[in-house]
Amino acid sequence: MYKIVSIPGDGIGPEVVAGAVSVLEQLSRKHGFEIVIEEHPFGGASWELHGEMLTQATLDACRNCDAVLLGAVGGPKWESLPHEHKPEAALLKIRKELQLFANLRPAKVYDALIDASSLKADVVRGTDFLVFRELTGGIYFGQPRGFDENRGWNTMVYERYEVERIARLAFETARKRKGKVVSIDKANVLEVSQLWRNVVHELHKEFADVELSDMYVDNAAMQIVRNPKQFDVIVTSNLFGDILSDIAGMITGSLGMLPSASIGTKYALYEPIHGSAPDIASQNKANPIATIASVAMMFEHSFKVPEIAREIEQAIESALASGCRTADIANTGDRVISTTEMTEAIVRHL
Amino acid sequence: MYKIVSIPGDGIGPEVVAGAVSVLEQLSRKHGFEIVIEEHPFGGASWELHGEMLTQATLDACRNCDAVLLGAVGGPKWESLPHEHKPEAALLKIRKELQLFANLRPAKVYDALIDASSLKADVVRGTDFLVFRELTGGIYFGQPRGFDENRGWNTMVYERYEVERIARLAFETARKRKGKVVSIDKANVLEVSQLWRNVVHELHKEFADVELSDMYVDNAAMQIVRNPKQFDVIVTSNLFGDILSDIAGMITGSLGMLPSASIGTKYALYEPIHGSAPDIASQNKANPIATIASVAMMFEHSFKVPEIAREIEQAIESALASGCRTADIANTGDRVISTTEMTEAIVRHL
Ligand SMILES: CC(C)[C@H](C(=O)O)[C@@H](O)C(=O)O
Ligand SMILES: CC(C)[C@H](C(=O)O)[C@@H](O)C(=O)O
Numbered sequence: 001m002y003k004i005v006s007i008p009g010d011g012i013g014p015e016v017v018a019g020a021v022s023v024l025e026q027l028s029r030k031h032g033f034e035i036v037i038e039e040h041p042f043g044g045a046s047w048e049l050h051g052e053m054l055t056q057a058t059l060d061a062c063r064n065c066d067a068v069l070l071g072a073v074g075g076p077k078w079e080s081l082p083h084e085h086k087p088e089a090a091l092l093k094i095r096k097e098l099q100l101f102a103n104l105r106p107a108k109v110y111d112a113l114i115d116a117s118s119l120k121a122d123v124v125r126g127t128d129f130l131v132f133r134e135l136t137g138g139i140y141f142g143q144p145r146g147f148d149e150n151r152g153w154n155t156m157v158y159e160r161y162e163v164e165r166i167a168r169l170a171f172e173t174a175r176k177r178k179g180k181v182v183s184i185d186k187a188n189v190l191e192v193s194q195l196w197r198n199v200v201h202e203l204h205k206e207f208a209d210v211e212l213s214d215m216y217v218d219n220a221a222m223q224i225v226r227n228p229k230q231f232d233v234i235v236t237s238n239l240f241g242d243i244l245s246d247i248a249g250m251i252t253g254s255l256g257m258l259p260s261a262s263i264g265t266k267y268a269l270y271e272p273i274h275g276s277a278p279d280i281a282s283q284n285k286a287n288p289i290a291t292i293a294s295v296a297m298m299f300e301h302s303f304k305v306p307e308i309a310r311e312i313e314q315a316i317e318s319a320l321a322s323g324c325r326t327a328d329i330a331n332t333g334d335r336v337i338s339t340t341e342m343t344e345a346i347v348r349h350l
Numbered sequence: 351m352y353k354i355v356s357i358p359g360d361g362i363g364p365e366v367v368a369g370a371v372s373v374l375e376q377l378s379r380k381h382g383f384e385i386v387i388e389e390h391p392f393g394g395a396s397w398e399l400h401g402e403m404l405t406q407a408t409l410d411a412c413r414n415c416d417a418v419l420l421g422a423v424g425g426p427k428w429e430s431l432p433h434e435h436k437p438e439a440a441l442l443k444i445r446k447e448l449q450l451f452a453n454l455r456p457a458k459v460y461d462a463l464i465d466a467s468s469l470k471a472d473v474v475r476g477t478d479f480l481v482f483r484e485l486t487g488g489i490y491f492g493q494p495r496g497f498d499e500n501r502g503w504n505t506m507v508y509e510r511y512e513v514e515r516i517a518r519l520a521f522e523t524a525r526k527r528k529g530k531v532v533s534i535d536k537a538n539v540l541e542v543s544q545l546w547r548n549v550v551h552e553l554h555k556e557f558a559d560v561e562l563s564d565m566y567v568d569n570a571a572m573q574i575v576r577n578p579k580q581f582d583v584i585v586t587s588n589l590f591g592d593i594l595s596d597i598a599g600m601i602t603g604s605l606g607m608l609p610s611a612s613i614g615t616k617y618a619l620y621e622p623i624h625g626s627a628p629d630i631a632s633q634n635k636a637n638p639i640a641t642i643a644s645v646a647m648m649f650e651h652s653f654k655v656p657e658i659a660r661e662i663e664q665a666i667e668s669a670l671a672s673g674c675r676t677a678d679i680a681n682t683g684d685r686v687i688s689t690t691e692m693t694e695a696i697v698r699h700l
Contacts, residue, residue: 088538118473118576139506145541152545153507156489160500186589188438191495195502218592222600225575226468239536242568243593250572 001034002303005065007042007058010078010087011276012286012339013071019288019343020069020295023315026347027308038065042094043073043087043276053078053090059097067302068098068269071291072276095135100262100269101162102169103133103241104297107228107248110257112320113329117253119225124251129231130177131248132170133241135262137162138192140238156192158237163199169263170235171207180211180232184220184240196237217244224248249273256287256328259294261301268302270294280327284338287326289316292346315349322349351384352653355415357392357408360428360437361626362636362689363421369638369693370419370645373665376697377658388415392444393423393437393626403428403440409447417652418448418619421641422626445485450612450619451512452519453483453591454647457578457598460607462670463679467603469575474601479581480527481598482520483591485612487512488542490588506542508587513549519613520585521557530561530582534570534590546587567594574598599623606637606678609644611651618652620644630677634688637676639666642696665699672699 006021008014021037028035040058047053053073062068074087083089094100109117109127117124142155167183174181183200185193197214204212215223217240223230224247236244249255255274262269272290280286296312299305324345325334337345356371358364371387378385390408397403403423412418424437433439444450459467459477467474492505517533524531533550535543547564554562565573567590573580574597586594599605605624612619622640630636646662649655674695675684687695 083544086538092539118470119468120470123468140539142503147541147545150510150545151507152540152542153492153505154540154542155503155505157501157503186592188436189442189490190502190504191497192502192504194433195497195500218596221571221593221597222605225597225600242536243571246568247571247575247597250575255572 001036002067003036003038003065004067004069004298005061006037006039006069007062008039008045008071009042009073009276010044010075011072011278011281013043013073013276015282015284015286015339016272016288016291017069017071019339020291022343022347023292023295023312023350026350027312030350031308042070043090044075044078047078047085053085053087054093059094062094062098062267062269067298068267069291069294069298070269070271072272072274074276075278092140094269095262096141098267098269099136099264100267101134101136102166102263103135103245104261104263104301105131105133105245105248105273106258107131107252108254108258109252110254110317110320112317113254113257115253116329117251119251119253124228124253127228127252129228129248130173130233131241131245132166132173132233132235133245134162134166134236134238135241136238138238156190156239158192158195160195160199163196164203167200167203167235170233171203171210174210174233175207178232179209182213182215182220182231182234184215184217184234184236184244186217186240187214188216200235220244221247225251257289257293259290259297261294261297263301268298270298284340285327286339287328288339288343289346292316292343311350315346318349319345351386352417353386353388353415354417354419354648355411356387356389356419357412358389358395358421359393359423359626360395360425361422361628361631363393363423363626365632365634365636365689366622366638366641367419367421369689370641372693372697373642373645373662373700376700377662380700381658392420393440394425394428397428397435403435403437404443409444412444412448412617412619417648418617419641419644419648420619420621422622422624424626425628425631442490444619445612446491448617448619449486449614450617451484451486452516452613453485453595454611454613454651455481455483455595455598455623456608457481457595457602458604458608459602460604460667460670462667463604463607465603466679467601469601469603474578474603477578477602479578479598480523480583481591481595482516482523482583482585483595484512484516484586484588485591486588488588506540506589508542508545510545510549513546514553517550517553517585520583521553521560524560524583525557528582529559532563532565532570532581532584534565534567534584534586534594536567536590537564538566550585570594571597575601607639607643609640609647611644611647613651618648620648634690635677636689637678638689638693639696642666642693661700665696668699669695
């Protein structure tokens with residue numbers, strides 16, 4: 001029995017989460033396990049109901065389940081709220097409260113969509129790497145921080161244990177993949193990166209079978225664009241990971257199709273990397289694939305049933321191969337299908 | 351009369367600077383102005399002579415001229431020096447001492463080399479934007495900073511005047527270009543970015559004819575890869591500029607060909623963006639174009655003779671169009687020429 005808390009959120013969130021729920025139901029029928037899904041408000045939807053983006057009740061629910069499935073948050077309606085009430089603040093809060101210290105983002109190319117990349121097909125074809133972004137430390141949470149009329153300041157800080165736990169995950173995962181970790185920092189300028197680098201290299205002694213190399217963040221950004229196939233596992237800090245994982249997603253040409261997992265020692269949250277796309281909300285137009293692929297990550301990382309993760313990924317690829325295209329991935333001449341039709345196609349392939 | 355201090359530095363630095371000097375001499379003959387070039391050691395070359403990467407004598411010389419021309423610094427020989435003696439430290443020191451607060455890096459595509467880009471030709475063709483990176487503030491220089499066994503910390507800090515002076519340059523330059531500035535920050539997370547954004551918008555009142563928009567750094571990194579043609583002038587902080595200007599260079603496919611200018615109120619320094627390439631040093635193989643293009647930026651920004659800048663750029667394009675290719679930009683079947691041959695070709699076209 002798996003207990004999942006779904007927090008559909010705003011914009012297209014509810015529609016893509018509904019697609020993922022259909023997939024979960026089909027898997028439950030097929031494999032005979034029970035799935036309980038409990039829905040809670042988050043983001044703007046929660047603000048409208050409770051005057052808070054993230055209520056204690058939603059947080060408590062997230063702490064009382066096997067995995068959280070998030071749709072998307074935010075929209076023009078809540079952009080002018082004071083900073084501490086913005087959807088972004090709620091995102092940072094849920095990460096911190098659940099101690100989701102590792103954000104995993106696969107950069108994987110869907111062959112059927114390779115032409116959507118701005119990079120040459122030869123450069124991206126076969127790209128398959130995984131970014132481990134530290135998610136609860138660094139400059140996102142460092143103190144002191146603030147600004148006044150004439151000055152603004154933030155602190156980029158890492159503690160040894162914070163670096164160690166994310167690096168450990170990266171090494172462990174690399175072992176099950178191609179055995180290569182690239183740790184990305186700016187150790188030629190920043191002391192916080194020197195600590196990062198030292199800790200990663202000390203830990204590496206426990207993982208001598210894994211190949212470790214270091215790369216400066218400016219060079220890494222270039223290398224992802226120049227030759228993404230060189231990477232297997234990337235591990236990096238919160239801010240660098242924010243930038244690099246977005247580049248990684250972009251070059252695949254499948255930005256709207258990519259899932260993510262944010263995991264900690266106790267809790268885990270899965271979500272598509274795309275936003276809430278308010279312009280197409282409630283029109284049954286959104287592409288549910290990224291959210292469905294996030295469910296695959298859930299089976300892999302939370303439920304430890306990689307076979308089912310592969311089944312879901314396979315069903316997505318089959319639906320794509322059979323020509324299914326929502327508007328965001330359609331070419332001229334393609335028949336465009338709806339969110340529910342795409343969901344049904346994937347369910348059929350399961 | 352122009353007085354130029356040349357600091358050739360390490361690796362291929364002396365060879366590419368020699369190329370630039372030939373171009374300067376030809377311009378002096380052609381236009382009848384006098385050029386005095388004073389050479390000083392810097393980087394590893396200076397370390398070997400004086401046990402210091404940047405001597406007071408070299409610094410003084412840089413303060414007593416109309417412009418500085420830098421080749422490249424660093425190499426394996428000096429990589430294991432303690433941090434404060436590394437070539438990188440000397441680079442940061444010269445920037446800070448000369449108060450070179452603005453680093454300008456054009457992202458311009460050479461049509462003859464467009465196929466070298468990992469991006470599709472259609473995506474990059476016509477790309478022509480300019481990155482203004484703040485160069486003497488932010489997390490590169492912020493205090494407190496340090497690391498010990500268990501913790502590392504740096505401070506990202508900006509003062510109002512630091513943001514204002516770089517933003518002013520960006521607005522002024524945009525006026526002479528397509529009139530569009532994109533300011534890049536991470537104001538949804540960082541207070542220092544909120545200060546940045548506020549100052550840029552306040553200053554914008556003086557430049558109401560220029561179009562200003564804001565972009566988050568993660569999105570900006572993607573947008574440069576997705577559609578680089580959308581940009582005209584980018585202005586951003588030191589760390590974000592380090593990453594973004596490298597992406598910008600990479601997508602043009604001409605990374606080894608791009609110049610840069612680092613300017614302040616009193617002094618200015620020009621250098622190719624490529625490194626010292628120790629593997630091909632002293633072999634008369636290096637491509638001198640980036641350094642020669644840096645001389646073009648010198649005429650534009652320090653000497654205020656944009657016509658001569660255009661002449662140099664034109665000569666480079668003509669040499670390329672006539673098929674001149676050093677090894678780094680040669681395709682199979684091309685006749686590869688040397689550093690001195692490429693220089694001569696460009697000089698001939700002047
Ligand atoms: C919305 C923003 C706070 C967030 C971040 O910077 O972490 C987003 O960019 C992300 O990557 O999830
Ligand atoms: C070498 C390093 C200190 C430097 C920087 O980060 O500024 C380099 O990457 C650059 O962009 O000039």
